[in-house]
Amino acid sequence: MKKLLPLLVITLALYGCTDCGPQQELTARISFQPAKDSLHLNQIYALGARDQQLFKNQTEYFNQYHQFSLSDFPISLLADSTSYVFEFDNRVDTLTLFYQRDFFYKEHCGFVVDMKKPARSEDARSTFSSVSVVYESYLAEKFTFPAKIGGNGISVNITL
C-alpha cells in the first residue's frame, strides 16, 4: 500500500493538469494596430447574434481606450464563420472570420470544443486594409502549475 501511495499522488497531480478549455462559446481576441486616437466607433454588431451586449461593451471600451478590451469577441459555435460589422464615424468595416469547429471527447473533461485553421485558404475576409489571424488551440497543451502553455485560441490583428 505504501508503494502505491506515490503513484496515487502522481495520478491526482496529472488529473489536475488536464486542460479542458472553455467548454462553452469561444471568443477571439481582436487587436487594432495602430488605432488612431480620433477614431470614434458608433457600434459593433455580429451577424446572427442573439445578444449584442458584449459588442456594446466593446464599443464603449474602444471609444475610451482606443483598443478592444481583452474580454474578447464571441465566435459562433453554430457555423464555421462569424461576421462582425464595425461602424465608425466616417466608415463602416466588415470582418468575417473563418475557422473550423472541432468538438470531441476528452478524458477527464467530457466533451470539449476547439477551433482549428479553416480548410479553405483564406482565414478572414474584410474591408480593413490588412487582417492576420493566428490559430492556436483553446486547450492548453501543458498545464504545469502555475503557468500554462498554449490555449490562447484565435487572435486577430487588424490594420485599419
Added chain:
Amino acid sequence: MKAILYFLILSLAFSKAHAQQIQAPFYIGIDVVKGIPSYVFPEKYFIRKTVVIEPYIRFGTQKPRRSILISAGFAHGSSKVDTSRSISTHQFQGIYLKMAFEATNRQIPLSVGVGPMFSIAGFKGKYQFKGPTFGDYTADFNEKGSLAFGAEAYLAYDVPLNKKLSLRFLIRNAIALRSKDTFAPDYFPGIGYTRDMSQLLFSGGFSTQLFFRCK
C-alpha cells in the same frame, strides 16, 4: 458477438457435463438490489431510472463445497446529467455474461467466487455548449458496441430464509479492459461505477441476491 457465442457454448457445455454426472444442489437466483437506488435516490445516485435484470444459475460440482455460477445481465437506464462535462443527456444499455467458480467455507456459509466476465454496451445522449451570444450548440453522441472483457471476484454470505429460499449478501469487484476509449461512461453495464476510466475499468459494489433451490 462471436465471443459471446463461444462463451455461452463453453459455459453450457461445462454446466451440462457437470449436471449430468452428479446430484448436486441446483439454484436459480436473481439480483434484488441493483438499480433500486437509481429510483429511490435519483438525485444523489450516479444513475437514474435504471433497470438491471441479472438472473443466475448456480450448481454444485463433484467436489464438495465447490460450485459454479453463471449469470446473464441486462441494464438499461440513464446517467446523472453532468453539465461540468457538457453532457445534457446520457443513456446506456448493455448485456453481460459472467461465470464464477465458487468455494464455500466448511463452517460458515461464506463463499468466495472468481471468474470471467464479458459485457457489451452502448451509450448515447446529447452534449451541449452554452452560447450566450450566438446560441447553444447541441449535438448527439452515440457509441455502439463498446466491449469489455475482464474478471469478477466476490465474497458472499448466504442467509437461508426457508427450505427453498435463501438470500445472498455479497461484495463484488470487477476489473475489465475496454475495446475503445472514445467515451468514458459513469456506469458500464455489468461492471458498475466507471467514471473517468477510459480503458481499464475497475469497479465494485455491494448487492443482494435471492436464490431458490430447485434440487
